[in-house]
Amino acid sequence: MSAAQQQASTSLVLKASGLRKSFGGFVATNGVSFEVHAGEALAIIGPNGAGKSTLFDLLTGRKTPDAGTVELFGEPVTHLPPWQRVKRGIGRSFQVSSVFKSYTALENVQMGLMVSSGQSWGLFGRAANTRRDEALAVLEKVGLVPKRDVPAGDLSYGDQRTLELAVALSTRPRLLLLDEPTAGMGREESRECLRLIRDIATRERLPIVFVEHDMDVVFSFASRVMVLVAGQVLVDDKPEVVRSDARVKEAYFGEDI
Ligand SMILES: Nc1ncnc2c1ncn2[C@@H]1O[C@H](COP(=O)(O)OP(=O)(O)O)[C@@H](O)[C@H]1O
Numbered sequence: 001m002s003a004a005q006q007q008a009s010t011s012l013v014l015k016a017s018g019l020r021k022s023f024g025g026f027v028a029t030n031g032v033s034f035e036v037h038a039g040e041a042l043a044i045i046g047p048n049g050a051g052k053s054t055l056f057d058l059l060t061g062r063k064t065p066d067a068g069t070v071e072l073f074g075e076p077v078t079h080l081p082p083w084q085r086v087k088r089g090i091g092r093s094f095q096v097s098s099v100f101k102s103y104t105a106l107e108n109v110q111m112g113l114m115v116s117s118g119q120s121w122g123l124f125g126r127a128a129n130t131r132r133d134e135a136l137a138v139l140e141k142v143g144l145v146p147k148r149d150v151p152a153g154d155l156s157y158g159d160q161r162t163l164e165l166a167v168a169l170s171t172r173p174r175l176l177l178l179d180e181p182t183a184g185m186g187r188e189e190s191r192e193c194l195r196l197i198r199d200i201a202t203r204e205r206l207p208i209v210f211v212e213h214d215m216d217v218v219f220s221f222a223s224r225v226m227v228l229v230a231g232q233v234l235v236d237d238k239p240e241v242v243r244s245d246a247r248v249k250e251a252y253f254g255e256d257i
């Protein structure tokens, strides 16, 4: 192995090879391969229905592929359930909010902490102080300490999404996978949220893979952009290369980028 190859393999965080998933006769993911290395912020973009969420589900383990493999830090995880991938370092949030609305912000993070270390939830009901300080430290990172005792369902929509980020961070991830973390937020709120994610990812040196619609955000934040169209990778390159790619303009953006 050359020095360059060795360098590349030690920095390898995630590797997807030939991922394929169909629903009935419809192929949602059609041979997707890509890698994520340390220090990268990879944006996945593409029109609605391109297969972005399906790809995320294959990476996080909510779905298993019909073919292809997923490796996390050099280990195969293709058939591991989601919680085992969380234990191996995947912190994730989904397009549709998954916070527990009747639990407080703090409790949601406490549950995240417990799940990632294999503690059972049953215990939680009897031990409201479990890992409280750690949970508060996570809420601090996202600025939600003042709202710690508010039931998640009573938080503003933006704060619920931010809480989701906190839950993702509570599992001590070595890789963040965020599917439209700002879905449903207004433009300003979503930019603020992405700034927060970027600051945290930079500070904690967390590689990140995210789906996002706001192209200004994508092109100012991502170190790499992958364009999915009809379940296939159209382009995977540096933002400036993707932005000026004629096929991308045609397939996705129209003329306006
Ligand atoms: N569970 C499912 N059953 C049937 N079709 C699905 C299922 N999940 C996704 N699809 C289809 O796969 C395609 C890709 O969906 P999705 O991955 O959600 O795209 P994106 O996130 O890029 O908008 C869509 O046409 C969608 O209708």
Ligand SMILES: [Mg+2]
Residues within 6 Å of the ligand: 052, 053, 054, 095
């Ligand atoms: Mg989606």
